[in-house]
Amino acid sequence: MLALHRHRLSVLAVAFSLCTGCTESSSGVSGGGYEAPSPPAAAPLAGTVDPFIGTAADGMTFPGALVPWGMASPSPHTKLTTAADGLEGVFVNGGYRHGDPQIHGFGLTHLSGVGCPDLGVPVIAPTSGATPASFEAYGSAYRSELAYAGYYGVELTDMDTVAEMTATPRTAVFRFWFAQGQPANITLDGARGISWVRNQADLEVLGPDEIVGSAAFGGFCVSGGGGRLYFVARTDRAADSFGVVEDGTVSAETQATGNAMAFLRYESAPAEPVTMWVGLSWVSIEQARANLDAEQLPFDEARDAAATVWQQHLERIEVAGGSDDDRVRFYTALYHALIHPSILSDVDGMYPIFTRDETGQAGGDTRYTVFSLWDTYRTLHPLLTLVYPETQLEIVRGMQDMAVQANAPPKWELISDEVQPMVGDPALIVFADSYAKGLTDFDLGPVYDVMRAAAEREDHRPGDTEYLDLGFVPMERADTVWGPVSTSLEYALADWALAQLAEALGRSDDVPVLLERAKSYRGFYDDETGTLRPKNADGSFLEPFDPDAMEGSFPLRLGGPGYVEGTAWQYAFFVQHDVEGLIALHGEQAFVDRLTWVFDTDRFVLWNEPDMAYPYLFTFVPGAEHHTQRQARIAMERFFGRGPDGLPGNDDAGALSAWFVFSAMGFYPVTPGLPEYRLGSPLFDRITLHLSPNHHDGESFVVEADGNGPDSVFVTAATLEGQPLSGPVLTHQAITAGGTLRLQMSPEAP
Known part of the structure; x- marks a missing residue:
């Protein structure tokens, strides 16, 4: 269609350069205290990978972060297609199409280079101002994307926010740099992934720092039956208020189903960035929580561990000679082969x-x-x-x-x-x-x-x-x-x-x-x-x-x-x-x-x-x-x-x-x-x-x-x-x- 070590353990066992292939768009992302990272000096091959290769034309790859063979793959969404789009030959099967004008949040599960859309749930969307009540409301123009193996960052210009993401095998890790003193929100949308099966979320806000639930996916190439992904989202900073959005209505309720989103709201964004971890499981919420508990790492530590485990896998093959572009093409191809x-x-x-x-x-x-x-x-x-x-x-x-x-x-x-x-x-x-x-x-x-x-x-x-x-x-x-x-x-x-x-x-x-x-x-x-x-x-x-x-x-x-x-x-x-x-x-x-x-x-x-x-x-x-x-x-x-x-x-x-x-x-x-x-x-x-x-x-x-x-x-x-x-x-x-x-x-x- 159109491991030296057990990687699930080694990414967590890593203690906590210049990029050849990792940069894309304009130079650094700017914003309150944020500095664009590079891979650790001991992981130069992570920076040789260019995750943007294949995100235009028919490649259908995605630029987000993951570890080799990882379950969690937080990545930006720029366009969600419908069956009608498919009949017209419009497919964005990785959720991201290079050059699209807006980012609509970051999905947590993705298929790389496949011929039909699916997964992409749930979506995490950082915003400023009023709590978003719709898919359109959490979209934003963007600039200064930066990606290398195990990391993705971007400035959401309409939201005055920098979003960073990395991953452990079963957990997505986000860090959001909001404009200080302004209202800020973190929305979890369980209704709209890449899959054409939508509006089948089941969400609950357990408190000012935790959202749990599940989201449906399916319909792959029309024939896929689908299923549900379970998740537990946890932040390091308690929100001032929280609630849900059901069928476009914002409320302080704590549960919502169907066309549903949940949110954590900060009336005045914290001076420090907010970290969110989202543990995933294809089995149950309890299993997602266990995965999160086992893999939760501070953001910088998780980011560097991801780059290091990529280095361990990519360096299985060493190349010398050729051009810098040849090396980028080679290690990006090897990276794509390990998803x-x-x-x-x-x-x-x-x-x-x-x-x-x-x-x-x-x-x-x-x-x-x-x-x-x-x-x-x-x-x-x-x-x-x-x-x-x-x-x-x-x-x-x-x-x-x-x-x-x-x-x-x-x-x-x-x-x-x-x-x-x-x-x-x-x-x-x-x-x-x-x-x-x-x-x-x-x-x-x-x-x-x-x-x-x-x-x-x-x-x-x-x-x-x-x-x-x-x-x-x-x-x-x-x-x-x-x-x-x-x-x-x-x-x-x-x-x-x-x-x-x-x-x-x-x-x-x-x-x-x-x-x-x-x-x-x-x-x-x-x-x-x-x-x-x-x-x-x-x-x-x-x-x-x-x-x-x-x-x-x-x-x-x-x-x-x-x-x-x-x-x-x-x-x-x-x-x-x-x-x-x-x-x-x-x-x-x-x-x-x-x-x-x-x-x-x-x-x-x-x-x-x-x-x-x-x-x-x-x-x-x-x-x-x-x-x-x-x-x-x-x-x-x-x-x-x-x-x-x-x-x-x-x-x-x-x-x-x-x-x-x-x-x-x-x-x-x-x-x-x-x-x-x-x-x-x-x-x-x-x-x-x-x-x-x-x-x-x-x-x-x-x-x-x-x-x-x-x-x-x-x-x-x-x-x-x-x-x-x-x-x-x-x-x-x-x-x-x-x-x-x-x-x-x-x-x-x-």
């Missing part, structure tokens, strides 16, 4: 069980949410598996529990709800990739049985009846199955992944059946056009056929007839599990010629996932590797920029950013489920990957690119630990054993 999946469980391990109205106990692991698996199986989960295996193992264990509890693997999980806006069976690929790369400390047998059975069911795999009978989903199912070609190709890849797991388990009877299904892509091959072309149930190709069509798929869905969010060309080479077999259908020279033509005619895009492996497919043809090196470097420069519009499309929970991270390191996981990476062209002169002492044999893996530069992108020689590399392939084991890959770069192709 989702997000923490679901509370400090004591309680969490809502997938697809059930029940709570579970996670034990020693953290449970996660926001699994945009159709996007993230390709790049993000392989990146976590390689660089952050501790966290990926927890993620896989959580996915195992989801599958067993629901009797089906997740597809697009959001706060324990299956929202399923995409196609395929992607969880199987994540399991296979993690297992093949050594993350085997989970109970594979039971989850394999669930996945194997679900792969035979129409309710889990729409179009499965025809897929199993005919070997493909025909166009006769196009009114109920989005993109029959794309769906069939996704099923084929998932079946190949399932075969890898069957082989690991010794389920020998399953292996040939699944591998034969994985070859079903061959039936779509049309030598005349060089595409994987839609077919009818009788085996005939779809007529008429326009391989450049981008409309005509499933009602109200993007994609040409037969395809999901792409054209026939963006799926023509989408056989990542059997690239050699696809080449055999084309013939080597025709394969290279057609793939080259796709790039030369601007048919390769990176605003979506299906063709993101295309630059690396040349490495499967001996002598064509230089095309990969050229196209990978071109794509990095063309599609990933330094400004707010610096992402080519929806970041899709970090999937596009993870593509950039891999490509900048110089290797890429073309086939998730195989423990190997295809060699590209690194962006930097030296990349050092610090390995996990708990999961890897070596201490570090280094890529040295001698003679590298913007015009020197071709690899003319490669050695691994002093020995010539036999081909453009790095095994996972070679990387995790540690050592040095030395590349000789040249401006001329070999």
